[in-house]
Amino acid sequence: MKRLMLPILLLAVSFSVAATLTRESWLPAFQGLFSDASERKPGRVAPRVEIDGDEQANAAENAKHAGQTPPGVGGCSRGATKASPQAGTGEVKSGGGSSGSEGGSGTVADPNAAKPGEKPPEKKPAEKKKGPQSPPAVEGEEGKQLNADLDGFLINADPARIKGFAFDNSQREAELYVAVYVDEAKAFELRCDKREEHKQHGVIWNFEQLVPDGLQDGEQHRVRVYALRKDKPGRKELRWSPRDVKPNSFPTGKLEEASPEKGMTGYAWDPDDAKTAVRVWLSIDGNLVQERNADSENKTLTERKIAPHAKCAFVFTWPAELDDGLEHTVQVMAQDLATREQIELPGSPRVIAGRNGLANKAPVGAFDICNKAVLAGWAWDEDSPASAIQVELWIDGEQFLTLSANSKRDGLKWSNVTPDPNHGWVTTTPGVLLDNKTHTIRAYAVNIPAGVKVELQGSPKTYRQEENTAPMGNYWHADEQWLRGWAADPDLGTQACEIEIYIDGKLWTRVKADARDDSLVGTGYAPNPEHGIAIVPPESVRDGKTHEVTIYALNSPEGPPTSLGTRTIGLNSIIAGFWVQDKLVDTRCAKGLYVNGVSPWFDAYHKDVKVGDVMLEYDSKIAGEAETTTEKFYAWLQTKKKNDLVHFKFWRDGNVYETDLKLGQTIGK
16 A cells, blocks of 8 residues: 555646646636537637628727737637628627636736626627628528529419419429418418429429318408428518409400401400300490300410410401591400409400591500508590599499599609609598408599590409508619619508518518608608618629519518519610510411510500500511510510610501601619
8 A cells, every 4th residue: 555655646746737737728628618608629610700801800900909819810719609690781790708717828808898896898889881781691580581492373362272383493302382371361381292394394393272261251362372391491472472362253354356357356254153154245435336245266265375265255246337437445345244244354445546537545544552541543545635534433333432633643754654743543542441341443534525434454453451451562673783662561651661682582681661752652652752762782793693683571560571573683674665475366467476565664655556466577577487486576675775766567456557666674674
């Protein structure tokens, strides 16, 4: 035992000396086990805090005065944690950790630190970097952020079924779900469980729910559907969502042609009972001249998936009343199977132009706002261009109100749709609509001089008072310098609503749409001008590449946001002011491109190009020679410049006309 005492004593002394000499090494590591700082192990470097150049310079300067090494500059500070970028601000916050024991090796006492018994000094917030910030790689609120890889369509939404498909562009075989919202409240989820090889979209996953919950009470409801994955954050609202599910759907269809050779042709059906032919009426200058069932066959309707079946076309013979050399207003109405109401079809009214005599142009306009705050739209008659015409509002089949379309809508003047802006109409939503029952509202423009009154575009509307009104807005400009538009939530009144801006699928910022836009006042869109969007995008979009920018208006007090659209920075498009499609619904012309849209913002509208015309030639090039002629036409447009004057030839109602059109440009496709 005595022989063992000497070695034990020497070992104890050696251990004590070693422990004392290495105290500065093991003590901080031991303390770190009980601190809130990031764990540090031998051979592991503390996580680097990412900060941009200006913030890095500021951090270095502050640390220089404090005698410390700034995080992420020439090394790492003890106990530094990962930065937590805050959505939309570009700011970075770093957590502090244990700084070691006072007077320990490798540490410098902070001269500004609080002494025992004193309150620690308040830290001054870091100065925010001015100007645009790069988008942080973060999303919004969990479960509500955007997953830009998802896509799909809401094909059908009615009391009988909800149906559509979704897909993930990055992983086509991924398991997908959809969340279905009814009146802005989540109703249920569905698994997309039916795989299909789609000709256009590739691998898609279908979903369907028969007799969906919440849609069986005979009232109107708004349905939204979002695609999502259970293994990844983020979701995306499907295209063609939201949809208003109505207890009764109005007839739909189109007046396609009006010519002596073909007569008055088109198609119509009632979505509530597509198998039963609807009754259609032909009127001239407000007088009924013919009626028949829409039960003729046109196979093109089903080939192009325009109608549920081929036997819903109609043909009226050319009326002799139209051969008197005067101009006449032709209208085609379809009868609703349930209510027996007459609904004017798209493409009607049609003014049949005569070479002689007086003309009575049909009024034009729209019924575009209907919520618990206001009903609003615009109306104008070319026969009395400076006058305010009258608008009739009908509720549930009875005339309720007549008002003048004399409020200011600057957009009408800016786009040269009207010679002055004072042709809007707006009225406070009447109490009769706020009884939690479903109502039908129709808006008509009264003709000047006396003639047929015309139902405005967007009418009729089915309305039921909503507890939470969805935000409204428009996103109309995107380039490297500005993002422009407007957004307003009727539930907030004069207060600005918040918007979220996503760049290439990542949330860049969340701000208020509070820029001043005087054009909003008096339109019904917003009660005051402070609802505009005028935001400088971040420096990261000025790299010469294209970037997709999506803007959402956030719902208050809750509910899904409203997408204001997606535009691509760096991709400005030259347009003719009208849009075309390859195939014609009927065989009116052997060749040509069918005009399916005309924008009032461009020259084509003011040169009287109309939906239903057929483009025969452009710039001496023949249109419609192959299936891909639309693609070739749009590719040719991109070789031109804004304001180039191009010669076009069109066909309409059996006649050919030619015109020179000034090309326009959209900013951010």
